[in-house]
Amino acid sequence: MVKNKNLLIAGNWKMNGLKENLSMISSLTKYIKKKNFKNSEILICPPNTLIDSFSSFSKRSNLMIGAQDCSSNESGAYTGEVSPLMLKDIGACAVILGHSERRDYQKESNKLIHDKAENALNNNFLTIVCIGETLTQKKKGNTLRIIGEQLKKSLPNKIKANNLVVAYEPIWAIGSGLVPSNNDIYKVHNFISNKLNSRYGNKAKKIKILYGGSVNKKNASSILSIDSVNGALVGGASLKFSDFKGILDFCN
Numbered sequence: 154m155v156k157n158k159n160l161l162i163a164g165n166w167k168m169n170g171l172k173e174n175l176s177m178i179s180s181l182t183k184y185i186k187k188k189n190f191k192n193s194e195i196l197i198c199p200p201n202t203l204i205d206s207f208s209s210f211s212k213r214s215n216l217m218i219g220a221q222d223c224s225s226n227e228s229g230a231y232t233g234e235v236s237p238l239m240l241k242d243i244g245a246c247a248v249i250l251g252h253s254e255r256r257d258y259q260k261e262s263n264k265l266i267h268d269k270a271e272n273a274l275n276n277n278f279l280t281i282v283c284i285g286e287t288l289t290q291k292k293k294g295n296t297l298r299i300i301g302e303q304l305k306k307s308l309p310n311k312i313k314a315n316n317l318v319v320a321y322e323p324i325w326a327i328g329s330g331l332v333p334s335n336n337d338i339y340k341v342h343n344f345i346s347n348k349l350n351s352r353y354g355n356k357a358k359k360i361k362i363l364y365g366g367s368v369n370k371k372n373a374s375s376i377l378s379i380d381s382v383n384g385a386l387v388g389g390a391s392l393k394f395s396d397f398k399g400i401l402d403f404c405n
């Protein structure tokens with residue numbers, strides 16, 4: 154058990170899941186209700202197609218439902234885009250922004266992520282902004298420089314600290330089974346925390362910093378116990394109830 158920490162455990166389902174996966178959410182809501190978490194918040198971000206049905210389940214427990222992206226615009230001629238207002242309309246209260254897969258495949262820039270984050274925060278969304286370095290950047294010793302730049306350019310100046318979350322996700326750790334050493338996670342989280350402090354002052358204390366990248370039931374306890382880690386962003390291990398529960402079992 155990871156004691157005395159307010160943790161946020163967020164599941165990113167990516168492009169996985171059909172209506173038949175309602176049973177996972179049903180088991181999860183029952184488990185959350187029974188466990189009655191005092192200090193931890195649990196969030197699942199399924200594809201947009203499932204938000205509506207998942208959020209009707211989540212009303213029966215404290216499970217939060219979120220999206221994996223949103224538009225930087227509110228409404229209008231933006232084909233294929235979905236705004237925070239629309240996501241709120243179907244029950245989402247959170248959004249993941251700037252995931253490395255979107256930065257890579259959709260060529261999302263720091264500026265676009267910044268604008269999306271501003272829009273999400275203005276709509277009172279729990280806004281998770283992802284940052285992280287590639288393996289090449291790490292090997293060249295550029296991790297902190299890259300992270301610093303992403304933080305500076307992706308986060309808005311005006312923030313609602315209660316709603317802003319930063320997820321440190323080393324790209325080489327996502328879906329690979331590789332995880333940085335606890336000491337490396339600590340160093341990067343500490344660096345992020347110092348940057349947030351100098352930019353936002355007192356407000357920074359409320360910004361949670363999550364670790365993401367191959368978190369599973371075997372390594373969760375050790376990662377979540379690291380001083381500067383306020384939770385986890387979980388991909389693969391959030392898809393199956395038994396795997397996700399194995400992580401949540403360490404929370405209270």
Ligand code: PEP
Pocket residue numbers: 165322326327328329365366367368386387388389390
């Ligand atoms: C992710 O994609 O955000 C992620 C952390 O994935 P995984 O847990 O599968 O590495």
